[in-house]
Amino acid sequence: MKNLEFLYKYYPFVVRYRRSLAASLAGLGTFIALSLLVPNPGSQTKVLVTTGSLSAGTTLTASDFTEKLIPNGTSWSTLQSEPSELVGRVLARSLVPNQPIAHDDLVGSGLLTGLPESFVAVSLPVSVSTSHSLLNVGNLIDVYGTSNDGFKTGVLIASRARILAIPNQDHGSMFSGSTQTNSIIVGVESAAAINIAGNISNQGFTIALLR
Secondary structure, eight states: OHHHHHHHHHHHHHHHTHHHHHHHHHHHHHHHHHHHHSOOOOOEEEEEEESSOBOTTOBOOGGGEEEEEEEGGGOOTTBOOOGGGTTTOBBSSOBOTTOBOBGGGBSSGGGGTTSOTTEEEEEEEEOTTOOGGGOOTTOEEEEEEEOSSSSOOEEEEEEEEEEEEOOOSTTSOSSTTOOSOEEEEEEEEHHHHHHHHTTOOTTOBEEEEOO
């Protein structure tokens, strides 16, 4: 009886607004269906990713990275998540836009990871004629200087040194517009490091890229 009273009471309203009610119900049905079809993103981890292309040797500022959530399954333990730990750090390798920043991407104690225990990291002044475009982190190089016997002949200072980092200033090329020597960080045997220290000059060293 109550059902009939409800029907008689609201029947004119339903007839009058039947199209609007039908559209609303259809929209509600679509929303429910999509909610069921869209998968749950699952657990996610906050990481810091680059906002643009960054070259090796860049000193990071707050504008160089932003926060992003990624699925736990695609994350790894060395990814950086705290902005305060990145500002002022120097990149050891070049990064592309939207790339997560990991501990291994930064100049630090991990520079010698994977190298023989006898290797040390040293700063190597290079000649201003060195082309920036030829240098990349990971390259193997031979290092040449000039003899101290008065004849200024070329001598091999260190063989098969590995470039570990290419520091620069203010996001610019370490070689552009400069008339002074600039330094790169290389990994060499301890004996070669002594050789480098004993042959440093204002002209910097000449380097040769190896395959």
